[in-house]
Amino acid sequence: MKGVLLVNLGSPESPTAKDVKPYLDEFLMDKYVIDVPFLLRALLVRGIILQTRPKKSAEAYARIWTSEGSPLIVLSKKMHQKVQKLVDIPVALAMRYGTMTIQKGLQELKDKGVTEVMLMPLYPQHAMASTTTIVVLAEELRQKFFPEMTFTNVPAFYNKPDYIQALANSIKKHLEGFDYDHLLFSYHGIPKRHIRKTDVTKSHCAIDGSCCNTPSPAHEFCYRHQCYETTKQVVKLLGIPEGKYSQTFQSRLAGDKWLTPYTDVEINKMPEQGIKKLAVVTPAFVADCLETLEEIAMEANEQFLHHGGEEFMAVPCMNDEEEWCGVVANWIGDFKRSN
Known part of the structure; x- marks a missing residue:
């Protein structure tokens, strides 16, 4: 059975x-x-x-x-x-x-x-x-x-069409009526060495900006590549133009080299770059948790407004939709x- x-x-x-x-x-x-x-x-x-x-x-x-x-x-x-x-x-x-x-x-x-x-x-x-x-x-x-x-x-x-469609539909639904300047895809961070450890080729993952876009067997287990691929497919479905979205990584621990750019650092810079209305989606999670509800919806929200932002939306995870x-x-x- x-x-x-x-x-x-x-x-x-x-x-x-x-x-x-x-x-x-x-x-x-x-x-x-x-x-x-x-x-x-x-x-x-x-x-x-x-x-x-x-x-x-x-x-x-x-x-x-x-x-x-x-x-x-x-x-x-x-x-x-x-x-x-x-x-x-x-x-x-x-x-x-x-x-x-x-x-x-x-x-x-x-x-x-x-x-x-x-x-x-x-x-x-x-x-x-x-x-x-x-x-x-x-x-x-x-x-x-x-x-x-x-x-x-x-x-x-991360790239299954029905998952991408459900994620895109969920984001679109929550963004209705919110005239955002920028949509940020924030993924949970991991140490860079984890990327290299899961590289089945032992040579592909240079984490240099190009390896994630170069076809390789390493992508089957590469967290970084899979995050960028999720973002790419969702923005394509939603028709979001270049420049109106970006991707970052959150929840790092001190003392290690973690995936960059960092969510908190980037969010704090956005108001001075002219981004006053920010929406943040967290596609590394399918259910809202400490990292989405406290770190993003509360902490990041407060920091964004503190640095001159005007409106902030934390897009909920798909949860039980x-x-x-x-x-x-x-x-x-x-x-x-x-x-």
């Missing part, structure tokens, strides 16, 4: 330092997130970051927390429920970090008789710190606890019909 496991990032149990600390520990100690030797990672995370970061992160989570709980969890559950109603095979939802574990999700499917699992990381673009860590952990759990199961891993869907849920349901239908 076939079934589906949708997997997103996760969330602390509450917006308190007490609950944020173990969540951050699990997240930052992941070798695919901070990819340095264990002892150095432990020193960095447990000796430095976790001494101060939980309190600051808890305050950020508190700004976006709803009466129902974590926005990412709430929105992912709503999306999951809508998708389940559209298909006739079991669909479970799990998170890479936190208490909604992948093991629990697989167990839920096993209890329903599922032996063939469509494993779908809810990330349009492939990255070590998102897609890879989900796939690797799921396989480890399969071997240890669910040897009777087989997996079909859903690859990055009908078209997006329909796209996922169609992919599940293809999986069900496959041999």
Whole structure:
């Protein structure tokens, strides 16, 4: 019997330092997130970051927390429920970090008789710190606890026409009535070394402005290329002219060389460049979360206005929109019909 496991990032149990600390520990100690030797990672995370970061992160989570709980969890559950109603095979939802574990999700499917699992990381673009860590952990759990199961891993869907169409339609809907000067595509940042580590050719990814536009097998796992490709296809569908949009990367950590240009730096410069009405879309996420709701809709908004901007719109993610849920349901239908 076939079934589906949708997997997103996760969330602390509450917006308190007490609950944020173990969540951050699990997240930052992941070798695919901070990819340095264990002892150095432990020193960095447990000796430095976790001494101060939980309190600051808890305050950020508190700004976006709803009466129902974590926005990412709430929105992912709503999306999951809508998708389940559209298909006739079991669909479970799990998170890479936190208490909604992948093991629990697989167990839920096993209890329903599922032996063939469509494993779908809810990330349009492939990255070590998102897609890879989900796939690797799921396989480890399969071997240890669910040897009777087989997996079909859903690859990055950054350029699938139905995803691009749904994303473009969602952006267009939210921008109706907003006469923006500029549309910014802000993607989650990753260290440049992650790009080079996922380069299957071991030579293509120079991160020099040209490699992402030069055809290569490396693009199958290149986060940077996939981000630029998503932007390119969406603006083409929406008919947005050159000069009225740009792309940046957000959420960097100090001490590493991360993908540039940086979202906060670019946004702060825009008002003096004549951009007074700014819209920001975050296509690295399919559900709104801390990075979209607090970092963009609140922090970036405040900074843009502080530097002379006049109007700011954070375009919501697709969340549980009908078209997006329909796209996922169609992919599940293809999986069900496959041999």
